[in-house]
Structure formats: C-alpha cells, structure tokens
Amino acid sequence: MQHAPTPLSLLAEGEEEARRYKWIMSEKAGRDLGDWAIRCWVREHWNGFLRERWLEHLQGRAFWIELDREDYGLLHRAFRNSSPLFDEIFRRIKRGDENLEILNWAIEGEISTDAVIDILEAIDINSRRIECQFALKLSQAS
Numbered sequence: 001m002q003h004a005p006t007p008l009s010l011l012a013e014g015e016e017e018a019r020r021y022k023w024i025m026s027e028k029a030g031r032d033l034g035d036w037a038i039r040c041w042v043r044e045h046w047n048g049f050l051r052e053r054w055l056e057h058l059q060g061r062a063f064w065i066e067l068d069r070e071d072y073g074l075l076h077r078a079f080r081n082s083s084p085l086f087d088e089i090f091r092r093i094k095r096g097d098e099n100l101e102i103l104n105w106a107i108e109g110e111i112s113t114d115a116v117i118d119i120l121e122a123i124d125i126n127s128r129r130i131e132c133q134f135a136l137k138l139s140q141a142s
Helices: 010-029 034-059 074-078 084-094 099-108 113-123 135-141
Strands: none
Touching: 010 034, 034 074, 034 084, 074 113, 084 099, 084 113, 099 113
C-alpha cells in the first residue's frame, strides 16, 4: 500500500477558498458581501473544488481525510498501465464531464462501452459527493 502524504482537510481547504473568494468579491464591490459571498462560492465552486480534490486523492497526489483511505492512489493500483482510453476519460472527468456525457461520447465514437463503464465504475465519481458543511458556520461567524 502506498504511503499517504500529510493529511489535508477538504473542509478546512474549502473554507479557506470561500474566505478568499469573499474577500476578493467584497474588495471588488467596495463593501463586505458577507453571507452572500460564502453562499455564492459554495453554489458556484464547491462541486468543482471537491471533484479536483477527489481526483488528486485517487491519483495519490494528496491525501484528503474526508475521503476513503482505501481510495488513496486507487488509479495507480487499478490502472497501472495507463491507456489512451483511460487518459481521455480521466481528462473528461477532470474538466467536469459526468458519466452520462462520457458514455454518450463513447457511443458516438463507437468505443467499447464495457471498457468505459469499467473505468467509470473504478473512479466512481458520483458516490463521492460531499455536502459543503462549513458555509453555515462561516456565515454565522461573519
């Protein structure tokens, strides 16, 4: 099993990102935007933020404590010999494509859906949705 680097927290990192966003948006507006800016960051950026960290965890690049320990470095174990198909699917997931979009791409390109489904099931991006828990706390602290 691969050794994990220093554990990181999605919630702490996300909270810091939301605070930065609030500060930047408040500076642009010339006033403190408070709760609105935090909710805006969560609505517009949390899912992408989470997906990027999930992919880092799967690649073994960063160990996020809120994610499953067994999934750390999974892609290196499951797909030791990277293929062009895996690389393309991973690229599409990283840019935000959902499973259905990837399957439609495979069907249109006459690519084996069995192979695509095997990769999508290993990555299992849809089971890793985590609710943003710090927005209320940040809003109350402002």
